[in-house]
Amino acid sequence: MQPVDARNDPAPSRWAYRLERLLLTPLFRLFLRVVLPFTVVAAATLVWLSDQDRRDRLLMVYNDLRTEIATRPEFMVSAMAIDGASKGIAEDIREIMPLDFPASSFDLDLDAIQRRVTELPAIAKASVRVKPGGLLQIVVTERDPVILWRTYDGLALVDRDGYVTGPARARGLHPELPLMAGAGAERHVSEAMRLYAAAGPLAPRLRGLVRVGHRRWDVVLDNDQRILLPEYGAVQAFERVIALNEVQDMLERNLLVVDMRLAARPTIRLAEAAVEEWWRISQISVGNGQ
Template sequence: MPKIEIHRPARAQAARPQAAEGEAPMAPAAPRKRRAKSDPAPSRWSYRMQRMMLTPIYRKAVKIGVPVLLVVLATGGYFASQERRDEVAAVFSDMRNRFETRPEFMLGMMAIDGASESVAEDIREIVPIDFPISSFDLDLVEIQKSVTGLAAVAEAAVRIRPGGVLQVDVREREPVVLWRSYEGLALLDINGVAVGALDRRGARPDLPMIAGDGAEAHVAEALGLIRAAGPLGTRLRGLVRMGERRWDVVLEGGTRILLPETGAVQALERVLALDSAQEMLSRDLAAVDMRLAQRPTLRMNAGAIEEWWRIQEITAKK
């Protein structure tokens, strides 16, 4: 079998420049160095910083906390000096004084509506204000408490009215009865609160009279009895609280109607019905005892008893 030869073409060599005659041959070119590729992954510290910045709390602390801390430090350093603090305080005090003493904030007078002359004088005594004064220097709530603390005042409203006027609106307590006690005569309202004092009964003849210990705590009950005793007219002198438990109705001439602890109005109405039918209260009686509803008792005066015995003796002789 014949031998087959394969001829491979020679590799083309790069043409090198030939050195000119008389020149030294050129040195071969040095091989080119390869550049090291940079690692795209972050470093450990860079990774940790990035993770921390992604945390909301840390991000807010850096963006807000650090500036605030710097401001606090700067402010604390500035106000570390007492002289600087005094200067700043004086500036703010002067600014506040100029603002509070502006004409629109100044008050020149106090007006009191709804109060009698005596109550108005009492209000001016307990609220001593030296006008003109700034409205910022007044405590309206405290003034209202002082005014309502008066015995004769039921309600009070304090406000600042346009024109520089301190307005005080008052609703006085309305006296409904006279209360006679060891201390004298006092005017009481429906709640038993003392409104004022009187020197004599004739100063308020339009008001009914009550007396006795504890009577001031039962004014509403007394008024109910007084309304029920309306048919008595001017014969009614007043009510007396007995033992702080019940009432006695006092009539002209000293006659008394002794009422029970409970059902006093009904017992009084029974007495008035008997008086309307038989004129019982027009007789010489000392008391009508209604404390026992099943057994009402009449008590005659001493003179009536003597007259009765005299009549009995005359009748017996006949």
């Protein structure tokens, strides 16, 4: 039997066998197909960009291309329209938006414009978009004032959520709006509106509400009469006074204050003239008794 020549052995060598097995490994194949090419390209790019002159030329080409696209007529904005705003609010919006037209829509930060518009106290919400034809449209929803708030600085318009929408030049310009006063009153507008709604037959005599000590309300009527309401259950206490007045005409008498701060013991304070009259009558009664 003749010996086999190792050089003519068809079996692969040990290293060839290991290479073939390695090429069959999914992770190694992923490395060859994806990771290695990406690494080579990234390294070549970094080497190319390491030259400052090349980076400057690339940036110049990018800026020229961006400018050429941004200044095309279809991307230019030439006017601004404000919808849903009154004349005064529209003027305020234009004052805080110093935009120079025509301007490229690529240079307009719509989110920043929207945030700036909604920062106005009289604006509840706003939407901003660029319409076809080069028009920047701002659609706003104004806050609806429901009550007047008297402060040391004058009268202010306040909406139902307690936001001051702007100043009120005179009480007579807003006769349909109720009135409140006192520090912190704007944070309790909803309760103030419930008190006004509960006034019923006292509504024609109701002059306003005063927030006292950041805690409770005083109801101010004509003839300098006041109803002192408790910190909690103010509406119920006010309704109780109205019911007593309906039965006994309590508020038609010569009194100054109805104190409802203690629900179990409401008290009244008579006017000075009523006290003097009561004292005179009591003296007459005492004299007649003698």
